[in-house]
Structures are given as C-alpha cells and as structure tokens.
Amino acid sequence: MPELPDVEVFGRRLARRALHHRIGDVDVRDAQVLDHVSRRRLEAALRGHRLARTRRHGKHLLVEIAEGGWLTLHFGMTAYVDVGAADVEPPPHARVVLALGGERLCFVDQRRLGRLGLTDDPEAFIADHDLGPDALRLDLRGWREVLRGSRATVVATLMDQRRVAGIGNLYSDEILFHARLDPRRAARSLVEDDEPGVRRLHRQTQRVLRRAIEAGADPARMPRGWLLHRREDGQPCPRCGGEVARLDVGGRHSYWCPGCQAA
DNA sequence: AGGTATGTTAATTG
DNA sequence: GCAATTAACATACC
Numbered sequence: 527m528p529e530l531p532d533v534e535v536f537g538r539r540l541a542r543r544a545l546h547h548r549i550g551d552v553d554v555r556d557a558q559v560l561d562h563v564s565r566r567r568l569e570a571a572l573r574g575h576r577l578a579r580t581r582r583h584g585k586h587l588l589v590e591i592a593e594g595g596w597l598t599l600h601f602g603m604t605a606y607v608d609v610g611a612a613d614v615e616p617p618p619h620a621r622v623v624l625a626l627g628g629e630r631l632c633f634v635d636q637r638r639l640g641r642l643g644l645t646d647d648p649e650a651f652i653a654d655h656d657l658g659p660d661a662l663r664l665d666l667r668g669w670r671e672v673l674r675g676s677r678a679t680v681v682a683t684l685m686d687q688r689r690v691a692g693i694g695n696l697y698s699d700e701i702l703f704h705a706r707l708d709p710r711r712a713a714r715s716l717v718e719d720d721e722p723g724v725r726r727l728h729r730q731t732q733r734v735l736r737r738a739i740e741a742g743a744d745p746a747r748m749p750r751g752w753l754l755h756r757r758e759d760g761q762p763c764p765r766c767g768g769e770v771a772r773l774d775v776g777g778r779h780s781y782w783c784p785g786c787q788a789a
Numbered sequence: 790a791g792g793t794a795t796g797t798t799a800a801t802t803g
Numbered sequence: 804g805c806a807a808t809t810a811a812c813a814t815a816c817c
Contacts (some may be wrong), residue, residue, distance in 0.1 A: 603813090603814095636815065676806095754795090757795095
C-alpha cells in the first residue's frame with residue numbers, strides 16, 4: 527500500500543514514539559530486507575545510539591541517527607512501521623526489530639519487497655535513486671516543468687518516481703479523478719494548451735495527499751466521494767454515476783471515469 | 790489451482 | 804534516448 531501518505535503516516539508514528547531512546551538489541555530476523563548493508567554494519571550503526579528525527583522523500587523514509595548517519599526505509603508493497611511496548615510480541619512478518627527502552631520498533635513486511643538500509647547523505651541517497659521532487663513540495667512552476675519534460679501520458683508521468691516522487695497507482699487515479707483529467711492524455715499537452723488543467727493537477731495533488739494523510743492513510747476514513755472506494759470495472763462513479771473504467775498501465779490496473787475526466 | 794495485490798527494476802520491443 | 808510492455812522479485816489472500 528505504501529505511497530506518499532502511508533509513508534508520511536509511518537514517519538509520524540515513528541517520530542511520536544521512537545525518537546531519543548537509546549537503542550538496545552537490533553534483531554534482524556530476515557536479512558533479505560537489508561539494502562546493501564550487513565547485519566553487523568546495521569547493528570554497529572544503531573546499537574547504543576539514538577534516533578533523532580525523520581525525513582520523507584516520496585515513498586522513502588529517512589531517520590537520522592543522532593551519532594551520525596541515516597536509516598533508510600522503503601516499504602515495497604506490504605511493509606509498514608509498527609511501534610509497540612517492548613513486552614508485546616511483534617506482529618507476524620516483523621523482519622527487523624529494534625529495542626528502544628520500553629518500546630520496540632518493527633519493520634514489518636509480509637512480502638519482503640521492502641528495504642531497510644543506511645546512508646550518510648540524504649541528498650546523495652535521493653540522487654542515487656533518481657528521485658524527482660517530492661509530490662507535496664512541488665509548486666505550480668514545478669509541475670509545469672515535470673509535465674513539459676515528459677513525453678508519456680499524464681498517468682504514467684505521475685507514477686514515474688524519477689519525475690515526481692511519492693505517487694503510485696492508487697493516488698494517481700484519485701488525483702486525476704479530482705482534477706478531472708483523462709489519464710491517457712499526453713502530459714506535455716497540459717502545459718502546452720491547458721493551463722487550468724495544470725492548476726487543477728497541482729491543487730488536487732495537494733488536496734488529495736493532505737486529506738489522505740489526515741485520514742491516517744486509511745481508505746475507510748477517506749471521503750465517500752473518492753474514487754478509491756470504486757476501484758472496479760463498471761462500478762458507479764461517485765460524481766456522475768457513470769461507469770468506472772479500467773485502464774492497463776505498465777502491467778497494473780488504473781481506474782477512471784470517462785464521464786467526468788474529459789479528454 | 791489460479792488470479793490478484795497501492796512497488797521497483799531489468800530486459801525487451803518499437 | 805524515450806516510452807511502453809513484460810517478467811521477476813516474494814507471499815498471503817480470496
């Protein structure tokens with residue numbers, strides 16, 4: 527599930543409960559989730575040290591280690607951060623568990639596509655991963671640049687982490703729905719002859735992502751009028767009642783309303 | 790048993 | 804070089 531709002535929520539959870547404690551045991555239960563770092567090196571970087579603050583870029587969460595360095599987390603398809611009391615059993619599929627005083631911090635990942643690593647330099651980390659600007663920090667001018675630079679469709683552009691970081695399948699559909707844009711449309715055509723469309727895209731990206739964060743990234747708590755409750759071919763559109771359609775983009779399914787997302 | 794899943798990356802094709 | 808497509812990764816769920 528983890529797109530920008532999910533990662534933001536994980537970061538806030540961690541910031542609220544896992545900072546400033548002295549780290550005890552570093553229990554790597556499954557080394558497969560370690561990203562180019564050995565158990566030894568991870569333990570040396572963490573044990574006896576403290577987490578100082580969090581920072582998010584797109585779908586990546588970075589956690590500064592007070593004594594130096596940053597922990598990097600990416601959540602793949604199924605990973606999340608769990609913080610609980612030290613005496614409560616970690617959830618199933620906890621892959622890395624840090625002891626933090628009375629608490630324990632878990633990186634949990636059923637499918638093991640998530641990754642946890644270390645970096646000394648967040649900027650270099652972002653550059654190495656070829657990440658574009660974070661979707662929430664992109665202003666109108668930034669959007670024009672992103673769209674102008676792409677020859678792909680607007681839906682592919684939104685999901686391309688190298689162009690703009692943080693938006694995946696679910697939220698690209700939601701944003702385009704509220705911005706009333708046809709996902710198949712060429713990104714560049716927006717800058718060329720649809721300034722109002724560019725403005726809607728900017729505005730709705732902000733609105734949708736912020737609102738999703740407020741809802742704790744839990745779809746059940748998001749507004750009833752949102753498309754994500756109707757992600758199935760033939761479901762009624764929450765705005766016009768027309769049929770939601772499926773579009774296949776890059777091997778996954780995207781949903782939109784041909785009735786209200788004009789070409 | 791087979792299809793599906795909100796992500797990333799490499800290989801392939803046009 | 805760019806964009807689109809496909810497969811692979813790994814695993815639980817329906």
